[in-house]
Amino acid sequence: MLGKISHWLATRHDDKGGASDAFVQQRYDALTRLKNATLAVLRKENAAELGDAGGQQTASSQQPGTGGGLAAVALPREQRQQLTERDPCVGELCVALEACLVLGLKPRSTEEQPSWWHVLYASTLIVDEPTLVQSVLSAAFLSEEDAGKARCWLKIALNNHTIESSIMMIFSMACEHLIRNNYEEWSLVRCSEGLGLFLELVIALRDVHFAIEVSGDPFHLPEPAETVEVEPVVAESSSGEMVATITDADIAAAVGVSPSRAGSFLPPPDAEPVFVEFEDAIEVKDPEIQGVVTTDEDEEEVIQLPSALFPHRLRGIKPWQYVFGISLASLSKNPYHSRYALIDPFLALPNIVDDCVTILRENPDTPRLFRTTVLSIRLNQLREIVETEGSVPKDLDPQCAGALLLDFLKNLPDSLLTDDKYDAFVAAGQLRDEEASVRNITCLVNDLPVHCQIVLKRLINLMHFLQQPEHSELNGVDVFTASTVIAPVIAFKKGSGSGLLSERQRGRAHSQYQDVRYAAVGAQVVERMIQHYASIFHNVRIQVVDALERLEAKKEALRMVSHQLKLLPQMNFMSDRQQVNEVTRLFREHLEGGNNSLAGQVAECSTPEVTAEVENESQSDTPFNLELDLWGSTAATPHTSATSSDASSPTTSETTEQDLVSMWEQFGFNRPTILGNFEKGGVLMLRAILYWLNNDSNALALLKMRALPSELPSYDAGLVASSICEALVKLLKLFLTPKHPEIDIVAMSLEPFWELFDEDMYFNKLFMFMFQVFDQLWSELDPKAASFTRVITETEGIMNELLKKAPVTVSDLQAEWAEIRARRLEETEDDDGLEQEELIEDEVLQAAALSDPSLLSPPLRYSKKKPSFDVRPDDYKSKLMDTSSILTLEHIAYIDHALPITSQLCRWFRIYSIEANGSSLETLLILAQKQSPTLLVVKDADGNVFGGFASDEWHRAFHYYGTGESFLFSFANSSTAGGFVKYQWSRKNSYFMLCSDESLIMGGGGNFGLFLDSDLSRGSSGACETYNSPPLTTSQDFSCVHVELWGFTTGDKPEIERHRKSGLD
Structure with missing residues (x-):
């Protein structure tokens, strides 16, 4: 746990406003002393515990079947050796704890020496916790002086193992006013990072067994002695290891030292003191901090802070996983951190904002929202989870969700109100005329970048919801509280100081002075936004609603693709009947136009000019609804037509239907009924075929040619079309099953072919293109090796590879396939040339065989593929x-x-x-x-x-x-x-x-x-x-x-x- 402490330590790169070097030095000395004392206590206990364990292990090793190795066994706390006031390390620990607690106390005229007893006693009046109250009352009867009472309480808390919980309650947000009234601003307990480090050192003592005599006497300190190097311990406890990871540089950073001045607070590496001037101070050797480059906050750039500022990134988190310290524009375009990044910019809300707001809206009645202290160590853990998993834990409590949301906004390189418009927002908020103020704020909000608009809208909507009377009574969030909380994190302006960009940002984010300043200046603007949320964000809300409607329409259209694949055409549906009749009309016109020159048409069907002439040779006078009633369940009198010479025959309906089936068969659709050709492709296949016939002048001639017997075997166009439809639905990930009845639109947006769905009639165009690819591959076949399964499988493979190339339109696929096919044809020509050379070589060898009997055997056709070698x-x-x-x-x-x-x-x-x-x-x-x-x-x-x-x-x-x-x-x-x-x-x-x-x-x-x-x-x-x-x-x-x-x-x-x-x- 303490290994993560460096997160707070590295954040204090700039000195506090108004804090002098003397105060910083005092905080540094107090924490350093406490760290050393804590480490000494843990080593003392571990050494005693290992000695007992070693004796038991030695005795057991003498028995048969036992190993002789030393193994440290963690004993229960009650069974460990007790540490008393006679142990020098205990006295040093108590003095160090007391020094941290009294550092920065405001002087009282009645006190000879500083004591924090009055703070301790007053906290029991605020925090009604039985254990704390009982320990304070017990200490009050054991000494007459306030300093003695405080020492008694400290000893009682150590003996009872309640110091950890008591310190957390005393310095919680509930006692905030008490702490502010009794401690100076520069004190250790009012420094958030320093207090966090102090608490973690106290937590490390939770397993130590103390038995200190309780009295008001001063703590016993060890006499100064020569420094003796501590012998290494065989197995140190986890607490000891954690404390050992805290370096002096960490403490220097925690108390507010900038990197450039940290060297002046660190002990010299040599035994003898070495005085170093400020210009020669020790430089920070962190390569990541040195490697940071100041960049402009362009929307297309990712602004990254060095890993030293967020130590969890040293665990292997990739740059594209970063969330904190990254510009909002970049996060909104990163699909890992924004679910709708590739779908619509008005929906591209960062996941961390969306998840935290959702948790807070689901728990609006949580007490003390945004006012409960969340330890920095917990925030550091949540940062790691967010950047590793890309989202916020679903079971996160509302208090942590609120703190994480504010922490994210505070670490943004630029504020939501942007630097350019910050002064304008402040001026608009300070207008006395409320209507004019709201009008100006509305114009400024509408002029913000889209990514700022949607985050600001979601945040203000949350605060508007939480401050409603039914929730405000329980959570304590009113308009004033809400505006004061979020103003410092959304309404600020970057400093103009020199230095690294990341250092200025972190200094700004953690400066208490600037937090107060921005809260006072920006609160008026935020308060107006909350009170007039509906009018200020009216246009933004309309744009978000429109984006949601477009998304739902797109989801429904994608879902219908799978539905149409399974839905058979019905002649009682007007749209299906019209489409079937239109395909039949196109077939008839092509046949009537080619009756006089069928042979010539088959030979020249590949040229667009000939096909156009064939289609324009005649225009059918047959009414459009000629075939409307041919598939009725009862016999009906058909419409007369120019092609039906026996219309008065009693079997005209049957004859006409059979003629239509024969007509479809001439184009490769060979099922006994016309609708039977769509059993596997459904309505989707019908619409795709009609689109193809209307938009490709060669389609009819091609189908007619492939249906006729020729040197190249014919194929069933209905079977090919249905297979292509099924293949496209699977390749486009649109196939729905009972296990997955809906399309995951977020996952779909990550597919490389996502932008294809924005093209009008994309599926029909893909069908037409895939059919053409299939026919081209079929044309390359050896007539003796024609195989439908092989060609359709190869076609699917080609389409799959083409879809991986992130096409935007079907034209991109066609251009890519044209290049691939050109290369294939070139390779084929080269191979044909090599085969011709081999044939010439074979003829030469055959001629030589007439004069050389040793060459009577045929030449080795595959000798180049398998060289000879000695087989052993x-x-x-x-x-x-x-x-x-x-x-x-x-x-x-x-x-x-x-x-x-x-x-x-x-x-x-x-x-x-x-x-x-x-x-x-x-x-x-x-x-x-x-x-x-x-x-x-x-x-x-x-x-x-x-x-x-x-x-x-x-x-x-x-x-x-x-x-x-x-x-x-x-x-x-x-x-x-x-x-x-x-x-x-x-x-x-x-x-x-x-x-x-x-x-x-x-x-x-x-x-x-x-x-x-x-x-x-x-x-x-x-x-x-x-x-x-x-x-x-x-x-x-x-x-x-x-x-x-x-x-x-x-x-x-x-x-x-x-x-x-x-x-x-």
């Missing part, structure tokens, strides 16, 4: 730490040679195998936690051995991960040594690893390089662009006989948390 299987006998059902020594030799050099130096241990752990992908993922890199080895039913090296830990993800160190391998190539081939990264894409609940995948582009299902019983392998690999097995689909996962270690086999078996196992 015996060298790898100790490579495996566990047995393998797949790998032989020859397998191990080839694979080890292909591993990265860091893995070649390791031994292999088995993480998972089907035989030992069962056939389950979930089990493999559990055992593979925190294991990377790993080696996956598979043996199929045909005896083929293959697998892959994974650079990262296997885990579930929605996108690919891993690095270029990953590779695939196979022993199925008869043209290479040992049949082993290593397929390295081709740099065509980055689809290294992918895992979900259903599958484990390595490689993508064209086909998966290696695919295993959730049971690890079946898999597939195809031509893969990531590793430029052919199928790893003789057939693409295979059955797994053995699957093993191996890890690498340079030491002993690591402990792996095994999969917990069920009771059935």
Whole structure:
């Protein structure tokens, strides 16, 4: 606890206004003497306690089975050795305590020597606490002199262990007037930091067992003796350690010494006194204080105070976590300390203000709000919590919440009223004409920066609420009290003195003189604000309400996305019916315009000019509501149309509906009914498709082309569209579940794509863009390797990576994808050139084979990927730490040679195998936690051995991960040594690893390089662009006989948390 005391000590960097060096020296001497006396008492008790413990330990060590080491056992306080007045350290402690309590007492004419008995006795009339009253009455009967009575009480309090609680009650806010009337302003007990340090030293004595003879005689002091170095104690108590952490420099700072003058109060390091002039005073060696740079308080800058001013920051708190001493503008833009920082500036209230105000509003009837003393040590703890966790503890009591709020405002680099407008606010508050004063204050408030407006509005609203009669009677907060309390922390002006910015700020914040001055000057302004809160903050309140309404509308719009995904279109809803009919009309117009040149349209559909001509060739005369009643539950007479030649037929309705279904099928929507195409995409998909068809001139021609049989396999547009809608909802974190029925708007605002939601029709634009990306990837496929699952997975991965780049509009995504695709095409062209060179080399080798019989065998296609080496299987006998059902020594030799050099130096241990752990992908993922890199080895039913090296830990993800160190391998190539081939990264894409609940995948582009299902019983392998690999097995689909996962270690086999078996196992 006392380790945190340096917080107060470092805050007193400037001398008090009007305080002389003599008074500072007296406070310093008193605290230094008390610290040394406290430390001597604690060492005396610990030495005696360790002696007793050592004797008991020695006796017990002689018994069999006991250890011989010395261990300090904390004894109960009653069992410890008693310290009496005969112990010199006790007398020194009592003298030091008395010196602190009488320092700064106002002289009384009747007293020969200073005594604080009259203060002690008067406090019992204010604080009606039985223990304190009884101890004071007992002391009054044991001596005739006031000084003797005070000494008697001090001895009684030490013996009864009540000195801690009694001192806190005597110097609490309840006795504030008593202390002010009897102590000088420069006294130790009226110095908040010095009193806090005094209390902490008293707290350190709570476990000491005193047995002092109670009398009014003066305390016994030890005779001066030669200084003897204290021998180190084996195990010192925690209290002793805490007291030892208080340095002389700390005490100097606590009593009000600036850093530049602290050296004059510190004892010299040598034994002999050394006199140092002021100019040669010891400099502060704190690198953080020396490193502070004065900066202008621009809204875009973060004003930071050195860690010496807030010692809890030395515990590892990062600069972006700072709260105290940071400009309000910076905090309002920091999402860690302001929940709505990225949502709306009129809602960006710092969390500390919001939380403290909420606690105070929930407890408006708490007695003595803002007037109860909260120790600085407690405030220091709360500062650390706020900066570490980003918020105020929910169970914080109202008194601490009020003190923390004032402490935060007091440490702001600039006041809420700002330096520029401070004089104007003061002048407006001093106007006698109340209406003119309120009018001027209103104009000034409206002219403040937004971050100052919202904090000031929230603070004044709190005070306006607390001073209401129903609450004021209980909490004691009236208009005068409220204005006096908050005026010094919101209405001040920075000093113009020289020196570091942080020093001036702290000196201002802790100057009692300036607190009183600002309270007197600013109270009039604050009082007017509280009394006329509704009119002064009218405009600010309207802006905050508007911001809240915009936020609620945005939350509702985001929530509706998931709802529309699940909501099926209904033809009895006018909006749904109109949208379905509009899509049908667009399909019909495109078909009617392309009947005469279908072949030409398919060949040239990719050009916008041709598509525009096709759409403009004819205009349909069919009424807009032609299909309104086609999906009714009862038969109805349809509207006649130019395309319905048999309108009088009794089956016209059925025929027309079937024609419409056939029309949709020509564009890739293949469900038996039109509405059936939206079973998975819902209304969301319907609106997105309509937007795409209306805003992309190539959309209709593209869908028509992909639905026709061609060299490239067609795809189901309805399936693609529904998959894209579901993928976008998940990627945008908009999918609602029973467990998470609402969208966390604060967490959502931290997503990199948050600003996309501000764009009009953002989802429809994303749908159109993602569909285009899907089609482009589909166009790059080898017709023999077309796979919908692979392409849609790759499309999701691309969209996920693009959304991470913090786009502001969909156009940003399109521009980024255009650059990526251009690079992909360049790499493809380079690879094609290399393949052409390889073909030429192959032709040369084949020509040479006609004259050289040794070259009759075909050239090694993959010889560049696996250089030859001397295989010595015996060298790898100790490579495996566990047995393998797949790998032989020859397998191990080839694979080890292909591993990265860091893995070649390791031994292999088995993480998972089907035989030992069962056939389950979930089990493999559990055992593979925190294991990377790993080696996956598979043996199929045909005896083929293959697998892959994974650079990262296997885990579930929605996108690919891993690095270029990953590779695939196979022993199925008869043209290479040992049949082993290593397929390295081709740099065509980055689809290294992918895992979900259903599958484990390595490689993508064209086909998966290696695919295993959730049971690890079946898999597939195809031509893969990531590793430029052919199928790893003789057939693409295979059955797994053995699957093993191996890890690498340079030491002993690591402990792996095994999969917990069920009771059935």
